[in-house]
Amino acid sequence: MTEAAPAVGLSRWDYLxxxxxELDVPDGWRAEILDEDSIRLVAPPSMPHNVIASRVSRSLFATIPVDRGVYQVLRIQLPAVEQLYMPDLVVMSEHVLLDPSRTPCPADEAELVVEIVSRSSRDTDRRKKLWGYAHAPVPLYLLIDAWDEAGPSVTLYEQPGNGRYNHATTVDFGAKIRLPEPFDVELDTSRFPGPDQWPS
Incomplete structure (x- = not known):
């Protein structure tokens, strides 16, 4: 974790x-700003993580318009809460990505973000990012959690307002969950790798 101190004439957010x-991040790693004074490096994803990302991407590509993309290494900023995330998947319009004045891309332009929980990201994905995405606001947050204490689950958070999501739907791995408009697609979780297939 890199500690950051504000520089003269810059806000803390601009300095971070x-x-x-300016970071030289190793290949495959990600750098995220998760709180007001530090930058965290995130290790490359595991193979089960990649399998889930691929299956979700395939379902989304079947339904989104041609001017939308499903991105795995897209940085999105949440200046209102002074954070910057690299979600596991983001659906966003190409015109936002191609606008050089909007780099990193603003989180409120995302139509859907997906986080695939790993052992090390449980608290971050379940709490910190849930809070951040609600504040952005991102209209749909899909949390895929093989490590849920109640059993592997997928939760779709919807209707952000007043800094929180006002509706959530949770299904167990093996069930289907419907993503609403603009996707209107049923996501089949039956082939998501469970915890026994993740590295220890």
Whole structure:
């Protein structure tokens, strides 16, 4: 974790963002700003994680318009809460990505973000990012959690308002969950790798 101190003439957020831009991050790793004074490096995803990301991407590509993309290494910023995330998947319009004045992309332009929970990201994905995405606001947050204490689950958070999501639907691995418009697609979780297939 990299500690950041504000520089003279810069806000804390501008300083953190500038520091983040100058980082030399190892291949496959990700750098995220998860709180007001630090930058965290995130290790490359595991193979089960990649399988889940691929299956979700395939379902989304079958339904989104041609001017939308499903991105796995897209940085999105949440300046209102001074954070910057690299979600496991983001659905966003191409015109936002191609606008050089909007780098990193604003989180409120995302139509859907997906986080696939790993052992090390449980608290971050379930709490911190849930809070951040609700504040952005991102209209749909899909949390895929093989490590849920009640059993592997998928939760769709909807209707952000007042800094929280006002509706959530949870299904167990093996069930189907419907993503609403603009997707209107049923996501089949039956082939998601369970905890026994993840590295120990």
């Amino acid at each position: 963002l500038g520091t983040w831009r």
